[in-house]
Protein backbone atom coordinates (compact mmCIF):
# COMPACT_ATOMS: atom_id res chain seq x y z
CA UNK A 127 0.00 0.00 0.00
CA UNK A 128 1.27 3.48 -0.87
CA UNK A 129 1.00 6.49 1.42
CA UNK A 130 1.40 10.25 1.23
CA UNK A 131 2.24 12.27 4.35
CA UNK A 132 0.95 15.74 3.47
CA UNK A 133 2.46 17.50 6.50
CA UNK A 134 5.92 16.62 7.77
CA UNK A 135 8.97 18.73 8.57
CA UNK A 136 11.81 16.60 7.24
CA UNK A 137 14.38 19.35 7.75
CA UNK A 138 14.27 18.29 11.43
CA UNK A 139 14.44 14.55 10.74
CA UNK A 140 17.17 12.04 10.04
CA UNK A 141 18.10 9.76 7.15
CA UNK A 142 16.92 6.81 9.29
CA UNK A 143 13.46 8.37 9.23
CA UNK A 144 13.54 8.65 5.44
CA UNK A 145 14.59 5.02 5.11
CA UNK A 146 11.88 3.77 7.50
CA UNK A 147 9.23 5.94 5.84
CA UNK A 148 10.00 4.56 2.40
CA UNK A 149 10.07 1.05 3.74
CA UNK A 150 6.62 1.61 5.25
CA UNK A 151 5.25 2.69 1.86
CA UNK A 152 5.43 6.48 2.00
CA UNK A 153 6.05 7.58 -1.59
CA UNK A 154 5.46 11.33 -1.36
CA UNK A 155 5.48 14.01 1.32
CA UNK A 156 4.64 17.68 1.69
CA UNK A 157 6.83 19.82 3.92
CA UNK A 158 5.14 23.06 4.97
CA UNK A 159 7.33 26.05 5.77
CA UNK A 160 7.04 26.66 9.51
CA UNK A 161 8.57 27.92 12.73
CA UNK A 162 11.95 26.42 13.60
CA UNK A 163 11.58 26.45 17.39
CA UNK A 164 13.22 29.81 17.89
CA UNK A 165 12.44 33.02 16.06
CA UNK A 166 14.48 34.07 13.04
CA UNK A 167 15.96 37.53 13.24
CA UNK A 168 16.81 38.22 9.59
CA UNK A 169 14.94 37.91 6.31
CA UNK A 170 17.95 36.04 4.91
CA UNK A 171 17.21 33.17 7.29
CA UNK A 172 13.78 32.79 5.68
CA UNK A 173 15.32 32.95 2.22
CA UNK A 174 17.81 30.19 2.97
CA UNK A 175 15.15 28.08 4.67
CA UNK A 176 12.79 28.32 1.66
CA UNK A 177 15.74 27.57 -0.64
CA UNK A 178 16.49 24.40 1.31
CA UNK A 179 12.84 23.29 1.05
CA UNK A 180 12.93 23.49 -2.75
CA UNK A 181 16.56 22.39 -3.01
CA UNK A 182 18.56 20.30 -0.59
CA UNK A 183 15.65 18.65 1.26
CA UNK A 184 13.99 17.73 -2.02
CA UNK A 185 17.23 16.10 -3.09
CA UNK A 186 17.73 14.34 0.24
CA UNK A 187 14.23 12.78 -0.01
CA UNK A 188 14.93 11.65 -3.57
CA UNK A 189 17.91 9.67 -2.33
CA UNK A 190 15.49 7.47 -0.40
CA UNK A 191 12.92 7.17 -3.18
CA UNK A 192 10.49 9.71 -1.72
CA UNK A 193 9.04 12.61 -3.73
CA UNK A 194 9.29 15.81 -1.74
CA UNK A 195 6.94 18.76 -2.18
CA UNK A 196 6.53 21.81 -0.01
CA UNK A 197 4.28 24.72 0.79
CA UNK A 198 5.78 28.16 1.26
CA UNK A 199 4.50 30.82 3.63
CA UNK A 200 5.02 32.98 6.66
CA UNK A 201 3.96 31.05 9.77
CA UNK A 202 1.62 32.66 12.27
CA UNK A 203 4.09 32.90 15.16
CA UNK A 204 6.63 34.89 13.18
CA UNK A 205 3.95 37.09 11.65
CA UNK A 206 4.05 38.86 15.00
CA UNK A 207 7.43 40.41 14.14
CA UNK A 208 5.93 42.92 11.74
CA UNK A 209 9.14 44.54 10.54
CA UNK A 210 10.44 41.13 9.50
CA UNK A 211 7.06 39.94 8.24
CA UNK A 212 6.98 42.79 5.72
CA UNK A 213 10.26 41.64 4.24
CA UNK A 214 9.18 38.00 4.18
CA UNK A 215 6.03 38.94 2.24
CA UNK A 216 8.26 40.39 -0.49
CA UNK A 217 10.20 37.15 -0.62
CA UNK A 218 7.23 34.81 -1.07
CA UNK A 219 6.51 35.51 -4.76
CA UNK A 220 10.11 34.51 -5.55
CA UNK A 221 9.52 31.01 -4.19
CA UNK A 222 5.92 30.01 -4.80
CA UNK A 223 6.45 29.34 -8.50
CA UNK A 224 9.39 27.01 -7.95
CA UNK A 225 9.17 23.35 -8.93
CA UNK A 226 7.59 21.20 -6.23
CA UNK A 227 5.77 24.04 -4.44
CA UNK A 228 2.18 22.87 -4.01
CA UNK A 229 0.65 25.64 -1.95
CA UNK A 230 0.89 28.56 0.44
CA UNK A 231 1.48 27.22 3.95
CA UNK A 232 1.45 26.67 6.74
CA UNK A 233 -0.38 29.89 7.52
CA UNK A 234 -3.18 30.91 9.86
CA UNK A 235 -3.55 31.80 13.52
CA UNK A 236 -1.54 30.98 16.61
CA UNK A 237 -2.52 33.46 19.33
CA UNK A 238 -4.99 35.14 16.97
CA UNK A 239 -3.31 38.56 17.22
CA UNK A 240 -3.93 41.51 14.90
CA UNK A 241 -0.56 40.98 13.19
CA UNK A 242 -1.34 37.29 12.58
CA UNK A 243 -4.66 38.30 11.07
CA UNK A 244 -3.01 40.87 8.80
CA UNK A 245 -0.41 38.50 7.31
CA UNK A 246 -2.84 35.62 7.08
CA UNK A 247 -5.13 37.79 4.96
CA UNK A 248 -2.29 39.04 2.77
CA UNK A 249 -1.21 35.47 2.09
CA UNK A 250 -4.77 34.42 1.27
CA UNK A 251 -4.82 37.20 -1.32
CA UNK A 252 -1.57 35.85 -2.74
CA UNK A 253 -3.05 32.35 -2.91
CA UNK A 254 -6.14 33.69 -4.64
CA UNK A 255 -4.12 35.66 -7.21
CA UNK A 256 -1.89 32.72 -8.00
CA UNK A 257 -4.61 30.05 -7.75
CA UNK A 258 -2.56 28.04 -5.25
CA UNK A 259 -3.92 25.69 -2.57
CA UNK A 260 -3.67 26.93 1.03
CA UNK A 261 -2.48 24.84 3.98
CA UNK A 262 -3.89 26.22 7.22
CA UNK A 263 -2.41 25.69 10.66
CA UNK A 264 -5.26 26.04 13.16
CA UNK A 265 -4.51 27.30 16.67
CA UNK A 266 -4.04 24.84 19.52
CA UNK A 267 -5.63 27.25 22.02
CA UNK A 268 -9.22 28.31 21.42
CA UNK A 269 -9.25 25.70 18.66
CA UNK A 270 -12.88 25.67 17.62
CA UNK A 271 -13.34 29.44 17.36
CA UNK A 272 -9.94 29.79 15.70
CA UNK A 273 -10.74 27.13 13.12
CA UNK A 274 -14.08 28.66 12.23
CA UNK A 275 -12.49 32.10 12.01
CA UNK A 276 -9.75 30.74 9.72
CA UNK A 277 -12.38 29.46 7.30
CA UNK A 278 -14.61 32.54 7.47
CA UNK A 279 -11.64 34.73 6.54
CA UNK A 280 -10.88 32.48 3.54
CA UNK A 281 -14.42 32.96 2.31
CA UNK A 282 -14.21 36.71 2.90
CA UNK A 283 -11.15 36.81 0.65
CA UNK A 284 -12.81 34.78 -2.07
CA UNK A 285 -10.64 31.70 -1.57
CA UNK A 286 -12.76 28.66 -2.49
CA UNK A 287 -13.08 25.94 0.19
CA UNK A 288 -11.89 23.25 -2.22
CA UNK A 289 -8.54 25.07 -2.41
CA UNK A 290 -8.02 25.04 1.36
CA UNK A 291 -6.64 22.26 3.55
CA UNK A 292 -7.52 22.98 7.18
CA UNK A 293 -5.03 21.20 9.40
CA UNK A 294 -4.94 19.95 13.00
CA UNK A 295 -8.69 19.23 13.15
CA UNK A 296 -10.20 17.24 16.01
CA UNK A 297 -13.63 15.91 17.02
CA UNK A 298 -14.77 19.42 17.88
CA UNK A 299 -13.93 20.99 14.53
CA UNK A 300 -14.36 18.27 11.94
CA UNK A 301 -18.06 18.84 11.31
CA UNK A 302 -17.64 22.60 10.87
CA UNK A 303 -14.77 22.04 8.44
CA UNK A 304 -16.55 19.44 6.31
CA UNK A 305 -19.90 21.25 6.33
CA UNK A 306 -18.22 24.33 4.87
CA UNK A 307 -16.68 22.29 2.04
CA UNK A 308 -13.04 22.53 3.17
CA UNK A 309 -10.52 19.68 3.30
CA UNK A 310 -10.15 18.40 6.86
CA UNK A 311 -6.64 17.28 7.78
CA UNK A 312 -5.75 15.55 11.06
CA UNK A 313 -2.38 15.38 12.73
CA UNK A 314 -1.64 12.12 14.52
CA UNK A 315 0.73 12.75 17.41
CA UNK A 316 2.03 9.85 19.49
CA UNK A 317 0.70 9.65 23.07
CA UNK A 318 -1.43 12.79 22.82
CA UNK A 319 -4.06 14.98 21.20
CA UNK A 320 -5.29 13.20 18.06
CA UNK A 321 -4.05 9.68 18.70
CA UNK A 322 -4.67 7.11 16.01
CA UNK A 323 -7.46 5.37 17.96
CA UNK A 324 -9.45 8.60 17.88
CA UNK A 325 -8.75 8.97 14.17
CA UNK A 326 -10.27 5.58 13.48
CA UNK A 327 -13.47 6.70 15.23
CA UNK A 328 -13.60 9.89 13.15
CA UNK A 329 -13.35 7.98 9.88
CA UNK A 330 -16.02 5.55 11.12
CA UNK A 331 -18.31 8.48 11.86
CA UNK A 332 -17.57 10.88 9.01
CA UNK A 333 -16.32 8.58 6.23
CA UNK A 334 -13.40 9.39 3.98
CA UNK A 335 -14.58 12.30 1.84
CA UNK A 336 -12.20 15.29 2.07
CA UNK A 337 -10.44 13.83 5.13
CA UNK A 338 -6.68 13.25 5.24
CA UNK A 339 -4.15 12.42 7.93
CA UNK A 340 -0.55 13.49 8.53
CA UNK A 341 2.22 13.16 11.09
CA UNK A 342 3.36 16.80 11.30
CA UNK A 343 6.59 15.21 12.54
CA UNK A 344 9.19 17.85 13.36
CA UNK A 345 11.80 18.59 16.04
CA UNK A 346 9.32 17.76 18.82
CA UNK A 347 8.10 14.38 20.02
CA UNK A 348 6.39 13.06 16.93
CA UNK A 349 6.31 10.00 14.68
CA UNK A 350 7.15 10.10 10.96
CA UNK A 351 5.33 6.77 10.56
CA UNK A 352 2.00 8.07 11.88
CA UNK A 353 0.27 7.73 8.51
CA UNK A 354 1.14 4.07 7.80
CA UNK A 355 0.60 3.12 11.46
CA UNK A 356 -2.85 4.71 11.53
CA UNK A 357 -3.67 2.98 8.24
CA UNK A 358 -2.78 -0.35 9.82
CA UNK A 359 -5.02 0.36 12.78
CA UNK A 360 -7.89 1.42 10.50
CA UNK A 361 -7.63 -1.86 8.63
CA UNK A 362 -7.59 -3.80 11.88
CA UNK A 363 -10.70 -1.93 13.05
CA UNK A 364 -12.64 -2.81 9.92
CA UNK A 365 -12.34 0.33 7.81
CA UNK A 366 -12.31 -0.52 4.10
CA UNK A 367 -9.15 -0.39 2.00
CA UNK A 368 -10.90 2.12 -0.23
CA UNK A 369 -11.49 4.52 2.66
CA UNK A 370 -7.95 4.03 3.95
CA UNK A 371 -6.56 4.77 0.49
CA UNK A 372 -8.53 8.02 0.36
CA UNK A 373 -7.56 9.24 3.80
CA UNK A 374 -3.90 8.21 3.61
CA UNK A 375 -3.14 8.95 -0.05
CA UNK A 376 -5.76 9.97 -2.56
CA UNK A 377 -7.29 13.01 -0.86
CA UNK A 378 -3.90 14.62 -0.27
CA UNK A 379 -3.05 14.08 -3.91
CA UNK A 380 -6.38 15.53 -5.05
CA UNK A 381 -6.13 18.59 -2.78
CA UNK A 382 -2.50 19.55 -3.37
CA UNK A 383 -2.55 18.30 -6.97
CA UNK A 384 -4.66 21.37 -7.71
CA UNK A 385 -1.36 23.26 -7.75
CA UNK A 386 -0.45 21.47 -10.99
CA UNK A 387 2.86 20.59 -9.32
CA UNK A 388 2.07 17.18 -7.89
CA UNK A 389 1.19 14.22 -10.11
CA UNK A 390 1.00 10.54 -9.34
CA UNK A 391 3.29 9.89 -12.32
CA UNK A 392 6.05 11.72 -10.40
CA UNK A 393 6.58 8.63 -8.26
CA UNK A 394 4.79 5.86 -10.20
CA UNK A 395 6.98 6.27 -13.29
CA UNK A 396 10.22 6.51 -11.41
CA UNK A 397 10.71 4.03 -8.64
CA UNK A 398 14.51 4.04 -8.59
CA UNK A 399 17.18 5.85 -6.64
CA UNK A 400 20.80 6.59 -7.35
CA UNK A 401 22.68 7.53 -4.21
CA UNK A 402 25.73 8.42 -6.30
CA UNK A 403 23.83 11.61 -7.18
CA UNK A 404 24.98 14.91 -5.76
CA UNK A 405 23.37 18.24 -4.99
CA UNK A 406 25.78 21.16 -5.35
CA UNK A 407 28.61 18.68 -4.98
CA UNK A 408 27.19 17.20 -1.77
CA UNK A 409 26.17 13.59 -1.35
CA UNK A 410 24.26 11.88 1.49
CA UNK A 411 26.95 9.24 1.63
CA UNK A 412 29.83 9.23 4.08
CA UNK A 413 33.27 7.73 3.55
CA UNK A 414 33.23 4.19 2.27
CA UNK A 415 29.46 3.69 2.23
CA UNK A 416 27.96 1.74 -0.64
CA UNK A 417 25.38 3.73 -2.59
CA UNK A 418 21.95 2.23 -3.24
CA UNK A 419 21.33 2.27 -6.98
CA UNK A 420 18.20 1.02 -8.70
CA UNK A 421 14.80 -0.18 -7.51
CA UNK A 422 13.61 0.66 -4.03
CA UNK A 423 13.33 -2.42 -1.89
CA UNK A 424 10.44 -1.95 0.50
CA UNK A 425 10.24 -5.45 1.89
CA UNK A 426 13.58 -5.98 3.61
CA UNK A 427 14.63 -5.54 7.22
CA UNK A 428 11.27 -4.32 8.48
CA UNK A 429 11.51 -3.08 12.03
CA UNK A 430 7.95 -1.88 12.62
CA UNK A 431 5.61 -4.83 12.67
CA UNK A 432 2.41 -2.78 12.64
CA UNK A 433 2.81 -1.55 9.09
CA UNK A 434 0.67 -2.67 6.16
CA UNK A 435 2.66 -4.06 3.25
Ligand SMILES: [Zn+2]
Nearest residue numbers: 158160232342
Ligand atom coordinates in the same frame (compact mmCIF):
# COMPACT_ATOMS: atom_id res chain seq x y z
ZN1 LIG B 1 3.67 21.88 10.86
